[in-house]
Amino acid sequence: MNIYRAHILVCNGEKCNSQNAQAIYDEFKTQIKKNKLEEELTVVQTGCIDQCSQGPVVIIYPSGVIYTMVRIEDVTEIVTEHIIRGNVVNRLLGGENINLDSVIKSLDQVDFFKRQVRIALRNCGVINPESIEEYIAYDGYQALAKVLTGMTPEQVIEVVKESGLRGRGGAGFPTGVKWEFTARAKGDQKYVCCNADEGDPGAFMDRSILEGDPHSVIEAMTIAGFAVDSNQGYIYVRAEYPIAVKRLNIAIAQAKEHGLLGKDIFGTGFNFDLEIRLGAGAFVCGEETALMTSIEGKRGEPRPRPPFPAVKGLWQKPTLLNNVESYANIPAIILKGAQWFSSIGSEKSKGTKVFAVGGKIQNTGLVEIPIGTTLREVVYEIGGGIPNGKEFKAAQIGGPSGGCIPASHVDVAIDYNSLVQLGAMMGSGGLIIMDEDTCMVDLAKFFLEFTADESCGKCPPCRIGTKRMLEILQRITDGKGTAEDIDKLEILAKNIRVSALCGLGQSAPNPILSTLRYFRNEYMAHIQDKKCLAGVCKSLMQYVINAEACRSCGICSRVCPAGCIKGEKNVPYVIDQTKCIKCGACMEKCPFKAIYKNA
């Protein structure tokens, strides 16, 4: 590793660049090389440092001297005087007008962050997740103390009900009501479980909470144990989350050591213990009955409901199951009150929701927003818009069980009810943004491949139905679809929805139904015109060489892995379409942009 004696920063902001900052940067590089200083010095281009009226700006570290209105002729002087001889070039100093306070220095000043409201993620990125003291420093275990020393189970349930919190794992069932059902169920032994299976591809909300703030889940589960009268909890987490598992284990051990788990917590006589169960990463094991079957040590397959887990769950005992994010909200609700929580969010859906925003968006990442925030705000303000100047086409919300929201509905407020009206759903927090280059039939196929693959096979509607739907989608994207295929898809979808045993099968048709609802024209284009408008489906597009633009350099022919591009000097090259495997390598490498996709 090189440690440099000094750093020269040249502002690369728009304004500075319009005044030759790039040339100044290049000149520094040249001069440094000329003086053989490369080993000691480095020149860096920085983002705008907000001194635009005085640009171009150059800063020299370690002294921190700021030169303003630098011209290319000044570079030699800065190098010989300042860098080599150590004398500051006074005439270039900006004087008192320089103020670096306006430069964005921390994350909480950035739009991506400013628009978020962090409740479930309140400690993520704030505390050391492996230190119970730090959790306690930020009010950790105060909610548990309040509950155990001053509230009855009924009061706890009442607060959770009043807060309006709904399950964040996908189904959106009111959490307080679920707690009440479990509390009322008769049984000598009850269990509290946490669903940390997180099977939605691309989603990582729960993982982040477990990795960043594991104690919040432990505290919440203990509170739940008190509320429903249970002394034993299980956290079901996928083994593919080794860091989450490690930090959970550390946290549980610390909580036990501090007497925050175990016997006679806060001297109140209340006992609660917690164990981790690892899942092997099957999507179906996130479904509540399959999850409990898996904890019991059996093959993770769903069972019919009713009986619901609140009545007969784990080992046939009354069981409360909630999602990681649902739990992470609980301590804050107990401490700050139901009114506080229900003042955040929309009229009917309270609080916040964490989304894992991915796909064709500038700021990919994890965001926690008040429910009722519009999709437009998420995409354009928090998300920073679509990269490469492309158009926003649609968002897939709720992963393989969810649906899409087309650009025409970008102003929808994201809440449980409004999304259902659009044929989508809140889901567990997967939010994939798609641009104009996405084929919606291909998207539906992607999710069906996933559900067909993840179907556990116990019930025929899901096992066979998802396979048949996938075959039809394959046919359509191969350009072999017929008009009846759409009818078949719709009939199958509707039947599977009502007949599958669990939510996996019941929701598997959603991506098809929702893309059919908004993008039927794309299905028709594949079927009738044999065209994929987005140029994604390989069977329906060709790579073609524009004879006029081709300079016969032969690069395409050399990179083609199928050896199917031929030509010679002064004669345009041609792609043999019968052999082309449509990898696109030729188009990528053509220096003259002579190769294009013919969709």
Next chain:
Amino acid sequence: MKSIAELNQIKKDALARISGNNGFRVMVGMATCGIAAGAKPVFNTLAEEIKQRELSNVDLTITGCIGSCRLEPLVEVIDPLGRRVTYAKVDPQKAARIVAEHIVNGRICLDYTIGAALSAPN
């Protein structure tokens, strides 16, 4: 834990340590996303630099995911006055300079800040 008083004592002690009035707190985002982006060598470099310079007033710690995946590894420095600076896309070399410049000399490395990372051309 037998009483709320005991809990509050731990809280008081921990708070005093975290926001102690004459130290720096340096946090490295070390959830799966940060580690995948290279946070471990960054953490090790910070630890090494702090040790070599015998800086006793620096509380270096891991933390969870702050959400900005594309800017990882992220390092936050909170100075003794509670002023917060977030450094983005940090690598071991930048980490060494952050210790030397910001923590030792009290000068923020402007070109590594999140603001600079966001306004830089991709």
